[in-house]
Amino acid sequence: MDAQTLSYLFVGLSFALYIGIAIWARAGSTNEFYVAGGGVSPVLNGMATAADWMSAASFISMAGIIAFSGYDGSVYLMGWTGGFVLLALLLAPYLRKFGQFTVPDFIGERYYTRTARLVAVVCLIFISFTYIAGQMRGVGIVFSRFLEVDINTGVIIGMGIVFFYAVMGGMKGITYTQVAQYCVLMFAYFVPAVFISILITDNPIPQLGLGSTVNDGSGMSVLEKLDSTLLELGFSAYTQGQRATVDVLAITMALMVGTAGLPHVIVRFFTVPKVSDARKSAGYALLFIALLYTTAPSVAAFARINFIDTIHDTSYSEVPAWFKTWENVGLYAWSDKNNDGNIQYGPGAPFEGLPEFAEERGELGERIITNQLTANNNEVYIDRDTIVLANPEIAQLPNWVIALVAAGAVAAALSTAAGLLLVISTAVSHDLMKKTLMPGITDKQELTYARMAATVAILIAGYFGINPPGFVAQVVAFAFGLAAASLFPAIFMGIFFKWMNREGAIAGMVTGFLVAFGYIVFFKFIAPELNTSEYWFLGISPEGIGAIGMLVNFAVAAGVARFTSPTPCEVRNMIDDIRIPASRDITVD
Amino acid sequence: MENNDNDHRYHHEGGNPPKHDEVEQPCIDHKIIDAYWKANLRLLAVLLSIWALVSFGCSVLFVDTLNQITFFGFPLGFWFAQQGSIICFVLLIFVYSHLMGKMEDRFNVDDDEVA
Numbered sequence: 001m002d003a004q005t006l007s008y009l010f011v012g013l014s015f016a017l018y019i020g021i022a023i024w025a026r027a028g029s030t031n032e033f034y035v036a037g038g039g040v041s042p043v044l045n046g047m048a049t050a051a052d053w054m055s056a057a058s059f060i061s062m063a064g065i066i067a068f069s070g071y072d073g074s075v076y077l078m079g080w081t082g083g084f085v086l087l088a089l090l091l092a093p094y095l096r097k098f099g100q101f102t103v104p105d106f107i108g109e110r111y112y113t114r115t116a117r118l119v120a121v122v123c124l125i126f127i128s129f130t131y132i133a134g135q136m137r138g139v140g141i142v143f144s145r146f147l148e149v150d151i152n153t154g155v156i157i158g159m160g161i162v163f164f165y166a167v168m169g170g171m172k173g174i175t176y177t178q179v180a181q182y183c184v185l186m187f188a189y190f191v192p193a194v195f196i197s198i199l200i201t202d203n204p205i206p207q208l209g210l211g212s213t214v215n216d217g218s219g220m221s222v223l224e225k226l227d228s229t230l231l232e233l234g235f236s237a238y239t240q241g242q243r244a245t246v247d248v249l250a251i252t253m254a255l256m257v258g259t260a261g262l263p264h265v266i267v268r269f270f271t272v273p274k275v276s277d278a279r280k281s282a283g284y285a286l287l288f289i290a291l292l293y294t295t296a297p298s299v300a301a302f303a304r305i306n307f308i309d310t311i312h313d314t315s316y317s318e319v320p321a322w323f324k325t326w327e328n329v330g331l332y333a334w335s336d337k338n339n340d341g342n343i344q345y346g347p348g349a350p351f352e353g354l355p356e357f358a359e360e361r362g363e364l365g366e367r368i369i370t371n372q373l374t375a376n377n378n379e380v381y382i383d384r385d386t387i388v389l390a391n392p393e394i395a396q397l398p399n400w401v402i403a404l405v406a407a408g409a410v411a412a413a414l415s416t417a418a419g420l421l422l423v424i425s426t427a428v429s430h431d432l433m434k435k436t437l438m439p440g441i442t443d444k445q446e447l448t449y450a451r452m453a454a455t456v457a458i459l460i461a462g463y464f465g466i467n468p469p470g471f472v473a474q475v476v477a478f479a480f481g482l483a484a485a486s487l488f489p490a491i492f493m494g495i496f497f498k499w500m501n502r503e504g505a506i507a508g509m510v511t512g513f514l515v516a517f518g519y520i521v522f523f524k525f526i527a528p529e530l531n532t533s534e535y536w537f538l539g540i541s542p543e544g545i546g547a548i549g550m551l552v553n554f555a556v557a558a559g560v561a562r563f564t565s566p567t568p569c570e571v572r573n574m575i576d577d578i579r580i581p582a583s584r585d586i587t588v589d
Numbered sequence: 590m591e592n593n594d595n596d597h598r599y600h601h602e603g604g605n606p607p608k609h610d611e612v613e614q615p616c617i618d619h620k621i622i623d624a625y626w627k628a629n630l631r632l633l634a635v636l637l638s639i640w641a642l643v644s645f646g647c648s649v650l651f652v653d654t655l656n657q658i659t660f661f662g663f664p665l666g667f668w669f670a671q672q673g674s675i676i677c678f679v680l681l682i683f684v685y686s687h688l689m690g691k692m693e694d695r696f697n698v699d700d701d702e703v704a
Contacts, residue, residue, distance in 0.1 A: 066671075071652075074670035078644045081675045085640045088682045089633055093689075207672060211662030221662045239656065239667045248649050256644075274700045276690055283682035290675050297671040576619045579626055581693055581700035 006403035007146040014184050014407045015161055018414075021180055022165030022173045030443050033170030033450055034101040034426055040175055040271040046284025048175045049268040051182035051411070052419035053080075053259075053285070054292060055131070056138025059185060059412035062293075064387035066300035067307075070226075070238035073300065075248055079255020079480075081286060081293055086260035086488075088282030092269040094495045096278035097578045101270065102423070103263045103487060104431040110494040111502045112571055114436055119509050121431050123486040124263045128420045128427075129460065130479045131264075135420070136465025138413040145329055145389060146406035155465035158414060159458050166418045166425075167454045171271060174418045181415040186292060188408020192392045192401050193295045196302045199395055206298035214305075222301055229308055234377075235347045238301070244533060250544030258480030258546050261488030264419040267426070275581035303387050306394045311380060312345040316364045319343065322393035327367055330355065331383035335369045336362070338377075348376035355381050417461065425454035478520055481542070485512035485549025493557060495579070498572050500557060503564040508557025516549035625696040632688060636681050643669060643677040 001009075040048070058080065066073030098106055103124060108117030136155055143154025165173045190206075197209035201222060214225050227237040236242055243251075259265065268285075269278045310320060316334060326332040333355035334343055341364060351371035358368040389409065392401045429450035434441060441449070486509045493500040493508075523531040523542045533539050540548060647655060652666035660668050693699035 071667060071670060074648060074667075077671055078648060078674050081678050082640065082644050085637075085678050085681050089636060089685055208661070210672075211660075211668070213662070223663065223667070239664055241652070245649060249645055252644060252649065276686070276693070276700055279682070279686040279689060283679065283686055286679050286682055290679050293675050294672050576622050579629075580622055580698040582698045 001399065003399040003402040004146065004148060006399050007406040010400075010403040010407040011147065011410055014180075014411060017180055018161060018165055018177045021176045022169045025169050025173045025176045030101075030430075030447050030450070032172045033447055034270075034430065035267070036170075036172040036175045036271045039273055042272055042277040042281035043284050044179055045175070045268060045272050045277075045281040046286075047182045047288055048178035049265065049281065049285035050288035050292075051178040051185065051415040052174075052268055053265055053289060053416070054182075054185065054412055055416035056135050056409065056413040058292065058296075059189065059409050060138055060141070060388050061385050063296045063299040063303065063391075064384035066297055067304040067387050068382075068384055069242075070230075070236075071241040072243050072248070073297075075243075075251045075255060077293055077297065079252045080259055081289060082252070082256040083259025084282055084286040084289070086256060087265065087269075088279055088286070091260060091266065091488075091491055091495070092278040092282050093275045093581070094578045095266060095491070096269050096272065097275045097581060099270075101267075101430055102426050103266055103491070104427060105435070106494065107487075107490055107505070108431070108435065110571065110574070111490075111505045112568065113502045113506070116490070116502060116506050116509070117431055117435065119506060119513075120487065120490070121427050123482060123509070123513060124427050125424060127262065127479045127483050127487075128264060128424050129457075129464075130482075131262075132417055132420045132424075132457075132461045133464040135413045135417040136461055139410060139417075140465055141385065142389070142406055142409045142413070145325075146403070152466050155462055158410070158417075158465070159462040162414055162418050162421065163455065163458050166421050166458070167451050170450065171267075171422060174415075174422055175271060177418065178415045181411040182288060184411040185408040185415070186288070188404045188411070189292050189299075189388075190295060191404060192395070192397055193299050193302075195397050195401065196306070196391065196395045197298060200302050200305065206302075207294050210298040210301055222305070226301055226305055229305070233308070233312070233346050238304070244539050246539050247533070247536075247541050247544055250540040250547040254484050254544045254546030254550075255480050257484035257488045257550055258482075261483035261486075261491070262479070263427075263483075263487065264416075264423045266491075267423055268419070299388065299391065303391050303394065306391075307382075307387075308345060310394060311343050313342055315342050316366055317341070320393070320396075322390055324365075326383075326386050326390060330357065331386050333357070333369055333381040334366050335373060335379055336364075336366070337373060337379050344377055344379045346376060346378040348378050349374055350376075350378045350381050421454050421457045421461065424457040425450050428453035428457075478517075481516040481520055481546035481549060482513060484546030485516035485553055489550055489553040489557065493554070495575065498567060498575050499561060501561050501564055501567045504557040504559075504561030507560040508553040511556045512549045512553030515552045516545050519545040519548075621696060621698070625692070625698055628692055628696070629689070632685070632692070636685055639677065640681055643674045648674050 062076055065076060095106055100106060100109070104117045104120035107120040108114060136158070139158040140151040140155050143149050143157070144151045147154065165177050193206040194204055197206040198204050200214060201209040201212035202215050203209040203212045210222055213219060213221050218225060220228065223239055227239055230236070230238055241248065269281060272278050272281050311323070323332060327334070335350055338344065351369055351373045353371055356370045358370050360368060362368050389405060392405055429446055433449050434446050489512060490505050490509050493505065520542045531542070537548065647666065648670035652670065655666035655669065656664035658665040
C-alpha cells in the first residue's frame, strides 16, 4: 500500500481508539470532569502527563531545531525536562495535598482573595490559548502533508475528535485517551529512530548510536562526522554553541520554571490518590518524557547528516521525491543561484523572509522564488518543522513507518490540545462561575458550564488553527515566559514562605507578568529590528526573559509583603497542613 | 480543611507535651511539622544543587572543559547537555520520592492510611 493510504488507515485506527476510550470513560460529576475522580494510578498518570506535556512542538519541532542549531538546541532538551524536577520537588506534592481542582483555586485560597484568583485565571487563559494555537497548526501541517486534505478540513476533523472526548469525558476521558496517545506517539517516534540509527551506525539504540562510529568506513563518530561536514560547508561545529552563555542560562531557566508553572501540567497531579503518588507520578512522567527527549538529539543529528548527504551538490532533477513534495507544500524552496542545476547547501538564509512562489515553474520543474536573493552561496530553504516528518522518507524507510509518524504527530498535538482545553474550561466554569460570579450553582450546572466553556474554547482554538496568526512561532516564548514570571513564583512562595501575603503575591504576579509581557511584545512585535543581543537587557533574549520576570516577581513580592499586614493565622495553619502528606491528627507518643 | 486545628495535640518527639498556653496561641506551634519541614528543606537543597550542577554547570558553564573528555563517543559536556542532564533529572525525582517516603515514616506524617 502507498504511504497515503496507510496514513489514512493508521490515523483512522488511532481516532477510533480514542473515541472508544472516550465512550468507556464518560464523566458523571465535576470531580470526574476536573480531576478524573482523583483515582488515577501514578504510572498511568505519568504516561498521561507525558502525552499531555509532549506537544506538536516536542514531537514535530524539537528535533528539527536541534538538527539545525546543534548544541544550542540543548536549552529545549534541558528546559523542558528539568522543569519536572522543580515540579516534583517544589509544587506537585503540596498542591495534591491542598486537594482542590485548579491552580487559581490554590492561589485564591492561599492568598485569601478573589483578586489573586482572577489574576491567576487571566495568566492561565492567556498561556493556554497561546499554546493551543501551536497545536492546531501542527495538526494542520500533518493533515495537509500526509492525508493531502485541505488544512481547514484537517483542523475541523481534529477539533471534532478533541471535542468528542474532552467535552464528554473531561479529565477522566482525557487521562485514558492520553495514555493511549502516549503509546502511539512514543512508538511512532522511536521506530524510525531505530531504523535510521541502524542505517547510519549499525547500533539499534538511537541514544547510543549518537555516540557510535559511522558505518561509512571513515572511522569517525557521528558527532565528529557532523562537525567536520558542517565546518567544510562553512557552518560552525555542531557540538559548539553560538549563543552567549548568559542567554543559554536564562533561556534554560525560563523554560524549566515555565514548564513547572504550566497549569495543564500541574493539574495532572491533582488526579492521583495521594501525596506520595504525586511525587512518584512526576518521576514516571519524566521517565516517559525522557524516552522521547533522549531520542530527539539522535534523530536530529542523523537527520542533519542524511539531509546534507542527500541534498548537497545533488542535481535538482535527481533529488528524491520527498524534497519536491515538501516544496509543493511550500515548506522547502530552492533557487539556483549559480545556474549549475545542482543544489548547494550552506550557512545563511538563501533569500529574504519566507518563500513566495511565482505561478510558473523553472526549466527543471522547480518552483520559482520571487524573494530578494541573498549574497551567500546557500540555495536551499528548509522549514525546520518538517525534519521529523520527512525523516523516514529521507532515510527511505518503508511506507508504514511514514504512516506511523503521521499518526504519532497527530496524537502529540491532540493530547496536548485536549489537556489545554480542559484547564481553560475548568478556569471558566470553576474559578470564574462557581467561585466568583455564581457561587450558588449546583455541581450539575457547573458541569454544564464546564462543557459549554470547553466547546467555546475548541471553537476559538479551531479558528486559530484555520487562520493561524503569523506569530505562532514567536508566541511560544510567551507561554513559558509568562508562566515562569507569574504563576510559578506565586505557587512556590505560597508553599515555602508563610510570611508571603496577599498584597505581595498580587504585586509580584502583576509586575512579573508585565515585565515578561512587555519585553516580549517590544522585541517581537513593536521593534523586531532591534531584536539582537546588543539591545537586549544583560544580553538576555525574549525567550529567556521569563527568568528575569521570575526574579522581579520574587523581589517585588518580598518587598511589598514586608510593608503590609502579615498572613492570617488560618492561612498559616493551612500551609502547615499542605506541607505534610498525612491528613490525620499528627501525634507522636 | 476538614479538621479543626485547635483540637489537635502536637507533641515533641522527646515526649515533652506542649504547654497549655502554646495551644491557646492563635498561630499554633507545629513542632513536628517544623522539624519534618527542616529535614525536607535540607534534602531539597542537596537535590536541587545536583539539578543545577548537571544542567547549568556541566552542560553550560563547564561545557568547554568537559568537552575535552570523550565519553562513549561523546564530548562529555555535549553529552550532559543532550542526554546526561535528562537522565540525572529522572533519577533525582525517584531518589527524592524514595527518601521522602522514608522521612515521612520517621516523622509519622506519611499518607499510608489512604487506600
